Amino acid sequence: MTDDRRIYWVWLAxxxxxxxxxxxxxxxxxxxxxxxxxxxxxxxFSNMNENQCERAKDISFRDAEELIVKCAAQGVxxxxxxxxxxxxxxxxxxxxxxxxxxxxxxxxxxxxRVVSVVGTRTPCDYSLKAAREICAELARNGALIVSGAxxxxxxxxxxxxxxxxxxAAALLGRGILEENALDETIEENCLLVSEYxxxxxxxxxxxxxxxxxxxxxxxxxxxxxARADSRGLNNVKHAELINRPVFCVPPADIxxxxxxxxxxxxxxxxxxxxxxxxxxxxxxxxxxxTLRTVKFADIKTEPHKEQEKTEEQSVKKVKKVDxxxxxxxxxxxxxxxxxxxxxxxxxxAICELLKEKGSLHLNQIAEMTELPVNTVVNELTLLxxxxxxxxxxxxxxxx
Numbered sequence: 001m002t003d004d005r006r007i008y009w010v011w012l013a014x015x016x017x018x019x020x021x022x023x024x025x026x027x028x029x030x031x032x033x034x035x036x037x038x039x040x041x042x043x044x045f046s047n048m049n050e051n052q053c054e055r056a057k058d059i060s061f062r063d064a065e066e067l068i069v070k071c072a073a074q075g076v077x078x079x080x081x082x083x084x085x086x087x088x089x090x091x092x093x094x095x096x097x098x099x100x101x102x103x104x105x106x107x108x109x110x111x112x113r114v115v116s117v118v119g120t121r122t123p124c125d126y127s128l129k130a131a132r133e134i135c136a137e138l139a140r141n142g143a144l145i146v147s148g149a150x151x152x153x154x155x156x157x158x159x160x161x162x163x164x165x166x167x168a169a170a171l172l173g174r175g176i177l178e179e180n181a182l183d184e185t186i187e188e189n190c191l192l193v194s195e196y197x198x199x200x201x202x203x204x205x206x207x208x209x210x211x212x213x214x215x216x217x218x219x220x221x222x223x224x225x226a227r228a229d230s231r232g233l234n235n236v237k238h239a240e241l242i243n244r245p246v247f248c249v250p251p252a253d254i255x256x257x258x259x260x261x262x263x264x265x266x267x268x269x270x271x272x273x274x275x276x277x278x279x280x281x282x283x284x285x286x287x288x289x290t291l292r293t294v295k296f297a298d299i300k301t302e303p304h305k306e307q308e309k310t311e312e313q314s315v316k317k318v319k320k321v322d323x324x325x326x327x328x329x330x331x332x333x334x335x336x337x338x339x340x341x342x343x344x345x346x347x348x349a350i351c352e353l354l355k356e357k358g359s360l361h362l363n364q365i366a367e368m369t370e371l372p373v374n375t376v377v378n379e380l381t382l383l384x385x386x387x388x389x390x391x392x393x394x395x396x397x398x399x
Contacts, residue, residue, distance in 0.1 A: 004065070006099075008037040009080040011064035013099045015040060015055040018195045018202045019209030021095050022052065024372050028379075029344045033082075037061075067201060076176055076197075077102045082370075089114065092366050093216040093242050094374040097195045101176045104191035108167050109217060111144035113280065116214045118232045119153025119224035126252040127225035128156045134222070134249070135160030137276025139168070146217050148173055148210070149192075153224045155183045162189050169193055171217070173210045175202065193217075207231065212238045220283055222273055223248040226261030233261055237296040245286055246294040247273040261299070268298040343388075346371055346379050351388065351399060359398040 012033075016022040026045055030036035039045070041056050048056070068078050079086055081098050085106040090096050100106070115138055119131060131153050135145045139161035147154040149170040161168035162185065169191040174180060176194035186192075195213060196202040215221055215238040223246065226232050239246050248270040251259030266272060271286070273279050340348050349369045354360060360368070366376045380397055383389035389397050 004068070005033055005082075006068055006078050006080050007061055007064045008033045009082075009099050010068060010078060011059065011061055012037055012040060013097075013195075014059050014064060014067075014201055016048075016052055018097065018099075019095070019206055019212075021374075022048070023098050024095065024375055028346055028375065031345060067197060071101060071177065071197060074177060075103055076192075077106060079106050085110070087217055088367075089218065090213065090216040091370065092363065092373055093212070094372065095212065096216065096372055097213060099195070101194050101197055102191065103176060103193075104169075106191075108144060108191055109146075109169060109193070111142070111167075113141075113143040113283075114218040115143045115145055115220055115222055115279070116218035116235075117145060117147040117153065117157035117222045117224060118214070118226070118235050119157070120226060120230060120232070120258075121150050121152035121154075123152050123156070123225045124252065124258065127153060127249065130249045131156035131224045132160035132163070134224075134273060134276050134279070135168075136164050138279065139164045139166035139276075141276055141280055143276070143280065144169060146171060146214065148214070149180065149182055149186050149190075151183065155186065157224070158190060159185055167191060169217075171210060171214050172196075173207055175199060208234060211235045215239045215242060215244050218244060220245045220247055220279070222246075222279065223262060223265055223270070225249070225258060226265070227258055228260035228264060230261045233264075233299060236265070236294050236299060240294060240296050245283065246270045247279055247282075249273050264299040265294055269294045343383075344379070346375060347383055347388075350376065350379055350383065354389065354397060354399045359392055359396050362395040362397070365397065 012023055026040070026047070027036050040048070043053055043056060071078055079100045079102050081091065081096060086100065087109040117131065117135060119127065123131070135157045139145055145157055145161040145168045147157045147170065149172050154170070158168040158170060170186050170193070172180065172192060172194040174194070175196040175198035176192060177197045178199070195209060211234050215235055221235055221239045221244055223232070236246060246265060248262050248265045250266065250272055251262045253259060254263060271282055340351060343351065349371070350365060353365060353368055362373070362376060362380070366373045369376065380389055384391055389399060391397055
């Protein structure tokens with residue numbers, strides 16, 4: 001086996017399952033990906049389920065290496081979580097993919113502004129025109145358009161971006177090496193992204209998993225046409241969890257059931273979308289305010305268990321609070337002394353960062369340590385219980 005750390009990341013995704021949170025729950029405390037993979041292969045984790053254990057026995061590191069080579073032969077790049085090209089927005093979500101398979105320039109996913117577009121596969125002419133024209137203007141103003149690769153609004157959004165000669169990305173709801181029967185426009189001109197290569201390697205593709213990535217890649221989510229029973233409304237759950245604002249094209253007819261999903265969204269806090277420039281201008285205003293994200297529970301007609309809310313605080317306000325807190329607490333925190341001998345690698349990284357910077361917001365800690373948000377939350381909770389770290393108002397922390 002060659003000395004390529006991607007092999008271990010791909011093997012772990014194949015064994016633990018793409019989209020599974022098992023990786024992030026089990027990897028804490030390991031200094032290297034190879035060490036972690038070897039322990040998984042030796043079945044040293046009691047919380048591995050039966051399917052994972054069977055895959056760990058049946059799938060070899062050589063199989064993962066061959067899959068990487070197969071992808072490369074078809075122009076598909078294997079981008080692991082630790083790769084510099086890995087999308088920075090996605091890296092800061094609770095359950096980021098350990099591996100992404102990309103056909104095209106993965107660096108484009110780190111564009112200054114990214115908009116994910118959601119809509120029906122059977123849109124009316126009004127919605128098709130709205131998708132094309134709004135996305136064309138968004139692209140003209142420098143935004144990268146990301147959508148699924150399905151017929152209807154997905155394709156119209158991408159066509160709008162490409163009409164301006166700008167880039168667009170298609171997040172596939174299936175394996176990137178499979179026969180996808182993609183629209184010719186997408187196949188030839190789009191950046192293609194998937195968490196999967198094929199069913200034989202990764203099993204059944206989950207659209208719920210795809211939607212978590214769609215929201216994680218972007219700054220905001222744009223709905224164009226949706227019924228009240230649309231599966232696309234599932235994106236609101238993921239947008240709410242990671243505090244992504246939701247925009248929505250107003251319905252063409254408030255009495256038409258084809259637009260009832262949009263009515264629900266707009267009634268419950270979604271921002272109206274009239275043009276690309278208006279969306280970007282409104283987004284710029286929102287990051288200076290306390291964001292009111294759309295609540296998934298509010299748009300569902302049947303009862304369900306509500307997801308835990310994330311802190312609704314803008315980037316600018318977080319920065320202002322953190323700077324003031326750091327200045328006030330500078331002397332106290334700089335002189336803090338703690339015993340790190342019994343801490344995990346992640347806990348040490350967090351404590352060293354807080355020792356250096358003073359107080360930091362949860363999201364800043366995740367960004368600076370390059371750890372998933374859910375890992376940071378878990379480690380901070382343990383450190384708080386032990387009295388090593390103190391939680392401040394607004395999800396900020398200090399030693």
